Amino acid sequence: MRFEYDNKGVCSKKTILELNDDNVILSVEIIGGCDGNRQGIMALLKGQKADEAIKRLEGIKCGFKNTSCPDQVAQALKAAVNANK
Numbered sequence: 001m002r003f004e005y006d007n008k009g010v011c012s013k014k015t016i017l018e019l020n021d022d023n024v025i026l027s028v029e030i031i032g033g034c035d036g037n038r039q040g041i042m043a044l045l046k047g048q049k050a051d052e053a054i055k056r057l058e059g060i061k062c063g064f065k066n067t068s069c070p071d072q073v074a075q076a077l078k079a080a081v082n083a084n085k
Contacts, residue, residue, distance in 0.1 A: 001084050005076030009067045015076040023050040023081050033069050050077045
């Protein structure tokens with residue numbers, strides 16, 4: 001399943017996810033934001049269960065913001081898992 005999420009409150013604009021039927025992350029593409037961080041997040045998440053990634057990423061903040069690019073990936077994953085039910 002392919003899922004697109006419009007990020008909110010961060011430099012990156014969009015997260016595009018691909019999950020299999022068991023909610024294992026097949027691919028992550030983050031549009032915009034810091035290139036190195038983006039590449040690191042994408043590489044680390046591939047092959048991981050969505051629920052585990054959500055636990056690790058949700059709530060991470062960037063500076064004084066209430067969210068971050070990793071937190072937005074967690075929000076995208078939550079939305080994708082709900083849509084995949």
